Amino acid sequence: MRDRSLWTWHLAAGLVILVFLGLHMVIMHLEWTIPVSNPAGGEPEDWANVVWRMRSIFFAVTYAVLLGAALYHGFYGLRNVLFELNPGPGLRATINAGLWIVGLGLFGFGAYVALMAPRVAAAMGG
Amino acid sequence: MESRARSNRLGIWGWLGGGRWGYERYLYALHRLTGLGLLLYLLLHVFVTSARIFGPARWAKAMASVSGPLFTAGEFLVFAAFAFHAVNGIRLGLLELGFAVGRPIEPVYPYATSVGRQRPLAIAAMLIAAVLAIWGGYGFLLER
Numbered sequence: 001m002r003d004r005s006l007w008t009w010h011l012a013a014g015l016v017i018l019v020f021l022g023l024h025m026v027i028m029h030l031e032w033t034i035p036v037s038n039p040a041g042g043e044p045e046d047w048a049n050v051v052w053r054m055r056s057i058f059f060a061v062t063y064a065v066l067l068g069a070a071l072y073h074g075f076y077g078l079r080n081v082l083f084e085l086n087p088g089p090g091l092r093a094t095i096n097a098g099l100w101i102v103g104l105g106l107f108g109f110g111a112y113v114a115l116m117a118p119r120v121a122a123a124m125g126g
Numbered sequence: 127m128e129s130r131a132r133s134n135r136l137g138i139w140g141w142l143g144g145g146r147w148g149y150e151r152y153l154y155a156l157h158r159l160t161g162l163g164l165l166l167y168l169l170l171h172v173f174v175t176s177a178r179i180f181g182p183a184r185w186a187k188a189m190a191s192v193s194g195p196l197f198t199a200g201e202f203l204v205f206a207a208f209a210f211h212a213v214n215g216i217r218l219g220l221l222e223l224g225f226a227v228g229r230p231i232e233p234v235y236p237y238a239t240s241v242g243r244q245r246p247l248a249i250a251a252m253l254i255a256a257v258l259a260i261w262g263g264y265g266f267l268l269e270r
Contacts, residue, residue: 011222014215021208029205029262043269045189047182054178067172074165081158084141106172113176120179 010076016069020062054121063114068107075099150241150248157214160207167204202266209258217251 027036028044037059040048053059082095136143141158144151177188220226221244228243 011219014219018212018215022212025205025208025262029201029265032265032268033261047185050178050185070168074161074168077158077161078165081162106169109176110172113172113179116179124181 006076010073013069013073013076016065017073020066021070023062024066051121051124054117057118060114060118063117064111067110067114071103071107075103147241150244153214153217153248153252157211157218160211163207164204164211198266198269202263205262205266206259209262210252210255213251213255213258217247220247 023036026034027038031038031044037053038044038046038049039052040046042049079095079099083092087095142155144155174188174192177184226244226247227240228238231238
């Protein structure tokens with residue numbers, strides 16, 4: 001894929017992050033002024049609130065989408081910084097491969113956790 | 127044959143220093159720093175929050191491992207970095223699409239530069255980021 005396409009995806013991922021990370025930040029850190037989804041009251045990281053979000057398909061899907069967008073956006077940004085050091089072709093290929101492998105691995109792990117959460121919450125009686 | 131490519135002779139200062147480009151160039155450096163910081167936090171966050179699928183005991187243990195004033199201050203820095211990176215990212219997106227750069231004009235003395243035309247947007251963006259950071263920061267103070 002050419003750099004122009006990668007850059008366009010970088011911008012698109014930024015928009016996705018803006019929406020879903022914005023929502024995440026509101027839920028986790030601005031709930032004292034904008035109560036969105038902490039039905040049990042208390043802190044957003046209290047177990048009752050965590051289970052409530054785990055049960056939600058909306059949160060499962062948006063967490064996975066946010067993770068994918070954030071990993072792509074972050075690793076593409078890191079790649080740009082590293083490429084400014086003017087590495088040779090071999091090192092460029094290694095950086096590309098390394099970032100894809102680490103990124104896909106983290107996405108696989110994180111998406112699995114996010115998408116398994118509703119089933120786990122149901123099994124726990126949440 | 128000797129390479130004509132210029133090495134990164136300025137080193138770290140070449141990345142972080144504003145030089146004669148001034149204010150917007152420091153925003154560029156800060157955008158990079160906050161981006162790399164947020165990426166590092168994301169990697170840790172993925173593992174810490176994965177504890178939720180192992181039940182309440184593992185969740186409580188994971189939350190206990192990232193509690194205390196030091197982590198609260200760190201979390202605030204993450205929030206402030208997000209506020210800056212998001213608002214500055216919107217500013218960069220607007221500039222890339224051609225907004226707020228002004229129309230092309232004749233180069234008549236005293237010269238107006240595009241950087242000068244962009245300055246109000248940059249200042250407004252930083253004010254919004256600061257308001258968001260203070261808003262979130264007050265929430266962190268309430269949590270203590």
